[in-house]
Amino acid sequence: MIEMASASGMWRMAGGERDVMASDTYGTGQLIRHAIEVSRVDEILVGLGGSATNDGGAGMAAALGVKFFDENGRVLSPCPRELQHVARVDVSQRMPLPPIQVACDVDNPLCGPKGASAVYGPQKGASAEQVVLLDACLGRLAEISGASECALVPGAGAAGGLGFGFMAYADAKLVSGFSLVAEIADWRNRVAEVDLVITGEGSLDEQSLHGKGPVGMARLCGELGVPCVAVAGRCTDEVELRRVFDDVVDLRSSVATVEESMARAAELIEQRVLGKRGDWRKLVEVARGKKQEKREKC
Structure with a gap:
C-alpha cells in the first residue's frame, strides 16, 4: 500500500x-518502482489525496519509464511548466506493472469547471491565470496520450490528475476510498x-461534496436511518452540506480566524459538541421513532 502524499x-x-507549475509526482512513481523491484509485490493499492501537484500523473509515469516529448523531440520534465508543450508520449519503455488499484474520495473529472485544476489548483497556490493554463495542459496531455476517455472518468481529477495518470499510463483501476475502507472496517x-x-x-466545502469521506459516511448513515453530524474547522456551502448532514458545526464561527480554530481545535470541539447535546439528543429520538414505526409496519 502506497500513500501518494x-x-x-x-x-x-x-x-x-x-x-504547482514546477511540481510533479515523480516521487510517487519511485515508490511504485521500489515496491515492484525491491519489495517484489504482486499487487499495489495507492491512496490519493493531499497532493501538491497538478501534473496529470506524468511524473509518476516518467519514473516508470514513460517519456514525454515536445515537437522538436526534446524530452520534457514531467511538470506543468514543460508539459504544456507536450507533442508526443512514448510508453514503450514503461516497466511491467502488477495490478494497481487506486483509492480516491473525489469524483472530479480531469478537466473543466469541476476538474483538477479549477477545483484544487487554487489551494495549491495556482493563480487564476495558472488555473486556465493548467487545465489546458491536462486537456492536451490527455489528447496527446490518446486517453481522452480516461479524462472523463469520475476520479480522474483526483490528486492533480493523478487518477487520470494511473488509468492512462499504468492500466490501473480507480476505486472509492470510502467504499474500500467501509468494507474493510464493516462500517x-x-x-x-x-x-x-x-x-x-x-x-467542509464544495470539495467535500465531490465524494470525500465525511459525505460518504453521511450517505451511509442516511441509508441506515442513523443521524450523522459533522464538525469542521471551517465550513462553506453550508446550505448544500445541511442537505447531506443532520447538523453541521463550524468551529470558525466561534473564533476570529481559521488559524485560531486550528490552534484551539480540541477546546472548541469540546465546547461546541457539549453545547449541541440537546439538539443531537432530539435527532436520536426522532430517528428511533422512525425506526420503530418502520418495524411496526413490517
Whole structure:
C-alpha cells in the first residue's frame, strides 16, 4: 500500500516553497518502482489525496519509464511548466506493472469547471491565470496520450490528475476510498448499531461534496436511518452540506480566524459538541421513532 502524499504531498513543502507549475509526482512513481523491484509485490493499492501537484500523473509515469516529448523531440520534465508543450508520449519503455488499484474520495473529472485544476489548483497556490493554463495542459496531455476517455472518468481529477495518470499510463483501476475502507472496517453493520455518528473534516466545502469521506459516511448513515453530524474547522456551502448532514458545526464561527480554530481545535470541539447535546439528543429520538414505526409496519 502506497500513500501518494508521502512523496508528493502538500506537507512536503512549506507554503513559500510551493510551485504547482514546477511540481510533479515523480516521487510517487519511485515508490511504485521500489515496491515492484525491491519489495517484489504482486499487487499495489495507492491512496490519493493531499497532493501538491497538478501534473496529470506524468511524473509518476516518467519514473516508470514513460517519456514525454515536445515537437522538436526534446524530452520534457514531467511538470506543468514543460508539459504544456507536450507533442508526443512514448510508453514503450514503461516497466511491467502488477495490478494497481487506486483509492480516491473525489469524483472530479480531469478537466473543466469541476476538474483538477479549477477545483484544487487554487489551494495549491495556482493563480487564476495558472488555473486556465493548467487545465489546458491536462486537456492536451490527455489528447496527446490518446486517453481522452480516461479524462472523463469520475476520479480522474483526483490528486492533480493523478487518477487520470494511473488509468492512462499504468492500466490501473480507480476505486472509492470510502467504499474500500467501509468494507474493510464493516462500517455498514457497525453504524447500524449506533444512535448517532459524529464525523468531521478540516474544511467542509464544495470539495467535500465531490465524494470525500465525511459525505460518504453521511450517505451511509442516511441509508441506515442513523443521524450523522459533522464538525469542521471551517465550513462553506453550508446550505448544500445541511442537505447531506443532520447538523453541521463550524468551529470558525466561534473564533476570529481559521488559524485560531486550528490552534484551539480540541477546546472548541469540546465546547461546541457539549453545547449541541440537546439538539443531537432530539435527532436520536426522532430517528428511533422512525425506526420503530418502520418495524411496526413490517
